Amino acid sequence: MNKVTNNKAWWLVLPVFILVAFSALIPLMTVVNYSVQDIFGPNNAYFVGTDWFREVLRDDRLQDSLIRQFVFSGAVLLIQIPLGIGVALMMPTSGKKASLCLILLAIPLLIPWNVVGTIWQIFGRGDIGLFGWGLNELGMDYNYTASTADAWATVLLMDVWHWTPLVALLCYSGLRAIPEAFYQAAEIDRASKWAVFRYIQLPRLKSVLVIAVLLRFMDSFMIYTEPFVLTGGGPGSSTTFLSQTLTTMAIGQFDIGRAAAFSLIYFLIVLLVSWLFFTAITHLDKQK
Amino acid sequence: MIAWMSWTLPVAIFFAVIAAILLVMTVYEVISPCTERKGFLPIATTRGDRLFIGLLMAAYIHLLFLGLSELSLWIALAISVVWLAILLRWG
Numbered sequence: 001m002n003k004v005t006n007n008k009a010w011w012l013v014l015p016v017f018i019l020v021a022f023s024a025l026i027p028l029m030t031v032v033n034y035s036v037q038d039i040f041g042p043n044n045a046y047f048v049g050t051d052w053f054r055e056v057l058r059d060d061r062l063q064d065s066l067i068r069q070f071v072f073s074g075a076v077l078l079i080q081i082p083l084g085i086g087v088a089l090m091m092p093t094s095g096k097k098a099s100l101c102l103i104l105l106a107i108p109l110l111i112p113w114n115v116v117g118t119i120w121q122i123f124g125r126g127d128i129g130l131f132g133w134g135l136n137e138l139g140m141d142y143n144y145t146a147s148t149a150d151a152w153a154t155v156l157l158m159d160v161w162h163w164t165p166l167v168a169l170l171c172y173s174g175l176r177a178i179p180e181a182f183y184q185a186a187e188i189d190r191a192s193k194w195a196v197f198r199y200i201q202l203p204r205l206k207s208v209l210v211i212a213v214l215l216r217f218m219d220s221f222m223i224y225t226e227p228f229v230l231t232g233g234g235p236g237s238s239t240t241f242l243s244q245t246l247t248t249m250a251i252g253q254f255d256i257g258r259a260a261a262f263s264l265i266y267f268l269i270v271l272l273v274s275w276l277f278f279t280a281i282t283h284l285d286k287q288k
Numbered sequence: 289m290i291a292w293m294s295w296t297l298p299v300a301i302f303f304a305v306i307a308a309i310l311l312v313m314t315v316y317e318v319i320s321p322c323t324e325r326k327g328f329l330p331i332a333t334t335r336g337d338r339l340f341i342g343l344l345m346a347a348y349i350h351l352l353f354l355g356l357s358e359l360s361l362w363i364a365l366a367i368s369v370v371w372l373a374i375l376l377r378w379g
Contacts, residue, residue, distance in 0.1 A: 033299045045294045050354055050361060057355035268347055275344070283331045 028267075035260035052261035062262065064237070065245040066269075069221060072156070072241060076220040077213060079160055084167025084212065085205070088175055089197070091168070102172075105165040117229025120158040124230075144231060148238040151231045155239050158226055163219065167212045174208035175201060210281045214274060221270055242266060306343075313339060327379045338379045342372035 035052055039045040056062055087105070092098045111119070124144050126132040135142040144154040178200065186196045224243035227233065233240035246266065250259035313336065322335040333341070346368035353364035 029299070029303060030293065032302070033293070033295055036296060036299060037294065039294070043294075047296055047298075049298075053351065054354045057351060265351065268344070268351070272344060272348070275340075279331060 031260045031263055033260075034256050035264055037257050039256045048257065052257045053265070056258060056262045056265065061237070062245060065240050065242050068238075068240070069242045072223070073217055073220045075156055076159055076163075077216055079156070080164045080167050080216055081209065081213060083160065084164050085171050085209075087164065087168040088171035089201070091172055093176070102169070105168055108162050108165050109169075111162070113225035114229050116158060116162050117226045120154060120161075120226075121230050124154050146235055148235055151235060151239050155227050155230060158230060159220065159223070162226070163216060167216065170208045170212045171205055174205040178204045206281065210278070213281075214277055217277065218270060218274060221273075309339070329375075329379045333379060335376065338375050339372075341379070342368075342375040345375075346372060 036047060036049060037045045038048045038052075091101045091105075108116070123129045124132045124142075126136050126143060132142055132144070141147075142150050144150045182200050182204075183196065186200060191199070222243055223241055224247065227239050227241060228244055231239045233244050246259055246262055249255050249262065317335070324332045324334050326332045327338075329338075329341070349368050349371070350361060350364045353359055353361055
């Protein structure tokens with residue numbers, strides 16, 4: 001029997017293609033276009049070639065905020081992924097308790113970013129905030145508006161509070177997808193809890209962990225609202241991450257060309273890191 | 289057309305080249321579909337993967353030239369093109 005090949009179905013993809021062109025491709029092209037010009041206003045732009053890129057790459061302020069950004073994203077992944085797996089493992093597997101846990105876990109995810117920032121800003125205050133006041137009463141000199149270490153700790157804690165539930169929920173769904181037979185086999189073999197985790201649960205969680213790591217990396221790498229509301233990037237510029245530096249440049253100083261060059265570099269970094277993560281993890285699968 | 293949204297010629301050329309590469313690769317793929325294989329890269333790749341890796345590395349090569357040296361970008365471009373060819377052939 002001859003198989004009929006009909007490629008006309010490809011035309012059905014056209015609307016999506018047009019939509020993506022307008023929502024992603026053309027804006028990206030515009031950014032590329034702006035990055036090679038010095039723009040003072042409509043009809044007042046000068047072609048400057050790659051000068052902006054050269055300047056941006058050698059800007060100390062940007063290099064510093066890039067390093068901060070990598071440290072922050074690294075810390076976020078190191079804390080949230082193990083913690084999320086741990087929470088998911090400890091959650092009840094079925095019944096009313098499970099539903100209750102799921103709802104409780106999901107609450108932080110439903111809160112808008114700037115509200116999270118405001119909540120923690122008040123929570124961390126020494127005079128009226130429970131957290132800040134409590135720490136001060138315990139004799140710790142905690143002040144997130146004055147100390148770099150305290151500001152970092154608070155921003156990290158806030159992100160952990162806000163986003164660990166996402167990792168936990170993803171892992172929870174991954175854990176529930178493991179067939180009971182695996183556990184029965186492990187029990188017959190008298191496998192220890194650690195062995196069950198290491199050889200059954202962790203390998204089976206790999207695909208959800210890929211998604212969790214990618215989502216958490218990209219989100220934390222692009223973080224803006226929460227630290228902006230909480231610390232405003234301070235004290236000094238110690239919690240000013242890339243997005244905030246970029247926004248200050250593009251909107252505060254109206255340096256469109258420089259900001260465009262910077263966002264392209266930003267984009268390339270996110271693209272490279274995400275691709276590396278994705279390739280590393282999908283190819284680990286294939287080798288087995 | 290080019291004056292609209294203050295498009296500039298170099299950017300237009302840049303995107304035209306990218307579009308042309310994609311078009312040529314599509315036609316090439318239709319004429320002779322490629323299979324995944326392993327070259328000198330640590331992972332098995334298709335032709336499209338190698339193109340993506342090559343273009344991404346080309347971008348980084350240009351940024352390295354801009355950030356660390358005063359050399360002409362034409363040198364970076366030449367290196368990128370040669371590297372892309374090597375990658376597509378043996379990668």
